[in-house]
Amino acid sequence: MQQAHEYPTHSIGFKSKGGLPLLASDSLPGVTVTATLSRSTFSGPTFTGLRCKECGHAYEASARHVCEDVCFGPLEVVYDYEAIQQRVSRATIEAGPASIWRYRDFLPIAGDPIDVGTGFTPLLKAGNLARRLGLRSLYIKNDGVNMPTLSFKDRVVSVALTRARELGFTTVSCASTGNLANSTAAIAAHAGLDCCVFIPSDLELGKVLGTLIYNPTLMAVKGNYDQVNRLCSEVANTYGWGFVNINLRPYYSEGSKTLGYEVIEQLGWQLPDHIVAPLASGSLFTKIRKGFDEFIKVGLVDHKPVRFSGAQAEGCSPIAQAFAAGRDFITPVKPNTIAKSIAIGNPADGPYAIDIANRTGGSIAAVSDAEIIDGIKLLAETEGVFTETAGGTTIAVLKKLVEQGKINPEETTVAYITGNGLKTTEAIASSIGEPYLIEAQLDSFNAAWKRAQAKAPSPT
Amino acid sequence: MAVQVLIPTPLQKFTNDEASVALEAVSVDGLIDALDGRYPGLKARLCDEAGKLRRFLNVYVNSEDIRFLDNQATPLNDGDEVSIVPAVAGG
Numbered sequence: 001m002q003q004a005h006e007y008p009t010h011s012i013g014f015k016s017k018g019g020l021p022l023l024a025s026d027s028l029p030g031v032t033v034t035a036t037l038s039r040s041t042f043s044g045p046t047f048t049g050l051r052c053k054e055c056g057h058a059y060e061a062s063a064r065h066v067c068e069d070v071c072f073g074p075l076e077v078v079y080d081y082e083a084i085q086q087r088v089s090r091a092t093i094e095a096g097p098a099s100i101w102r103y104r105d106f107l108p109i110a111g112d113p114i115d116v117g118t119g120f121t122p123l124l125k126a127g128n129l130a131r132r133l134g135l136r137s138l139y140i141k142n143d144g145v146n147m148p149t150l151s152f153k154d155r156v157v158s159v160a161l162t163r164a165r166e167l168g169f170t171t172v173s174c175a176s177t178g179n180l181a182n183s184t185a186a187i188a189a190h191a192g193l194d195c196c197v198f199i200p201s202d203l204e205l206g207k208v209l210g211t212l213i214y215n216p217t218l219m220a221v222k223g224n225y226d227q228v229n230r231l232c233s234e235v236a237n238t239y240g241w242g243f244v245n246i247n248l249r250p251y252y253s254e255g256s257k258t259l260g261y262e263v264i265e266q267l268g269w270q271l272p273d274h275i276v277a278p279l280a281s282g283s284l285f286t287k288i289r290k291g292f293d294e295f296i297k298v299g300l301v302d303h304k305p306v307r308f309s310g311a312q313a314e315g316c317s318p319i320a321q322a323f324a325a326g327r328d329f330i331t332p333v334k335p336n337t338i339a340k341s342i343a344i345g346n347p348a349d350g351p352y353a354i355d356i357a358n359r360t361g362g363s364i365a366a367v368s369d370a371e372i373i374d375g376i377k378l379l380a381e382t383e384g385v386f387t388e389t390a391g392g393t394t395i396a397v398l399k400k401l402v403e404q405g406k407i408n409p410e411e412t413t414v415a416y417i418t419g420n421g422l423k424t425t426e427a428i429a430s431s432i433g434e435p436y437l438i439e440a441q442l443d444s445f446n447a448a449w450k451r452a453q454a455k456a457p458s459p460t
Numbered sequence: 461m462a463v464q465v466l467i468p469t470p471l472q473k474f475t476n477d478e479a480s481v482a483l484e485a486v487s488v489d490g491l492i493d494a495l496d497g498r499y500p501g502l503k504a505r506l507c508d509e510a511g512k513l514r515r516f517l518n519v520y521v522n523s524e525d526i527r528f529l530d531n532q533a534t535p536l537n538d539g540d541e542v543s544i545v546p547a548v549a550g551g
Contacts, residue, residue, distance in 0.1 A: 064470075065548065066470055066546040066547075068469075071514060227523060230520060237466070237467075237469045246548045249548060331527065348547040
């Protein structure tokens with residue numbers, strides 16, 4: 001479903017009477033234009049600066065991520081929602097490219113985006129899994145097939161590197177549990193930016209090779225993600241690099257909102273009743289909420305309550321522990337789980353994730369490594385979707401919440417699958433079947449087929 | 461006892477742009493006071509009115525988060541390295 005699309009530097013010079021961009025849907029005889037062709041030149045940025053999420057202190061839209069003048073709270077992008085409301089409609093969005101850039105008026109970039117076809121991934125109606133779990137209306141948002149590196153991180157990195165280029169950075173970097181390193185290295189290669197990325201040294205081979213192939217400088221740090229992150233903060237102090245998840249974080253994190261927008265659009269411009277998403281730092285969870293809220297705010301979708309439930313691995317569950325204890329603060333933990341991509345022991349957005357789960361009547365639960373593997377297998381066997389450990393965690397928590405009666409079978413539920421299973425094959429290698437090794441002879445096949453049938457019901 | 465402190469970029473305006481400073485202190489609390497003695501106003505940036513480190517600041521002693529040690533009472537020894545790091549998201 002990915003389509004090639006470009007943003008030419010020139011614009012076709014049509015303008016509608018109201019000064020709004022001419023859209024494909026405003027058809028003129030014999031003239032074909034697309035919304036994207038004209039919008040990138042007709043309209044300026046819709047964001048105006050940064051603001052502290054805690055104390056509200058304002059900053060200019062530069063490369064900074066904490067409220068350094070007052071409280072060290074996280075900074076967020078400020079938008080002119082009236083301008084957005086005047087500029088966008090369902091029709092303008094539908095006429096846009098099949099990527100996150102169909103929502104560019106909601107994203108913090110000033111010029112043309114780095115467009116590698118990121119986003120607009122399938123929303124799969126998961127009938128088989130729904131029946132297995134006892135649900136009526138279940139969807140899988142499958143970012144395991146996101147472009148170019150098969151995880152939701154391509155969304156945030158596309159935004160972060162576009163902004164990095166606008167702010168004049170020539171070297172980009174990140175602290176990563178794997179997927180972010182893949183995405184930063186790939187999109188930096190496409191954009192012609194120098195790249196140096198940092199990962200814990202114990203990551204899965206697929207994540208390491210899936211970074212090295214783009215030929216960045218890769219630092220494998222002897223330590224866990226939280227230690228890598230601390231090191232990167234120290235490096236960011238003295239090297240003038242754009243760290244996507246540190247000094248570019250306010251822009252970077254906004255990319256996750258598109259996971260909210262796409263689900264609304266793909267459900268036929270409706271909100272779901274319940275979403276389940278994995279929790280690492282907690283950022284994705286809060287940005288899906290923000291995406292829903294923004295579409296309500298500008299009138300693209302009718303308001304209705306949506307319950308937000310979060311998934312963690314027991315071996316790294318600081319947010320689930322705080323939620324269970326009724327705390328609004330996070331006690332950091334040292335990760336020990338196969339779900340390495342979400343193994344963040346000191347999650348920066350944890351308190352906000354707890355707040356959202358509480359406010360929306362959702363839950364936050366944790367599952368064991370064995371349940372995570374079962375979750376990976378369940379999704380693959382019922383829906384043909386091979387996810388990584390984070391997705392296994394999400395499916396296992398989905399199952400657990402249904403069993404606990406915390407998901408109403410009648411609710412339209414969306415489970416967010418954020419990464420691809422081919423990157424973490426080590427996790428499941430010893431838990432799935434083996435091939436029948438046979439000779440290239442009919443006898444050999446016949447014998448093996450008998451063994452296979454004795455083991456499991458055969459396909460007919 | 462001399463302790464080396466890594467100062468994050470946002471606070472370097474207090475430390476004459478120094479990214480690393482050496483100070484005498486026997487605990488994290490003592491270090492915060494020593495920092496404030498040398499760079500007046502710094503404690504008010506690091507801590508709330510009750511003297512508790514702000515929620516979005518992480519402090520590490522020899523790479524270990526002080527929340528795994530004894531928080532602000534964590535003792536310091538000669539040659540220790542203390543890192544002050546604003547919280548960041550990631551993944």
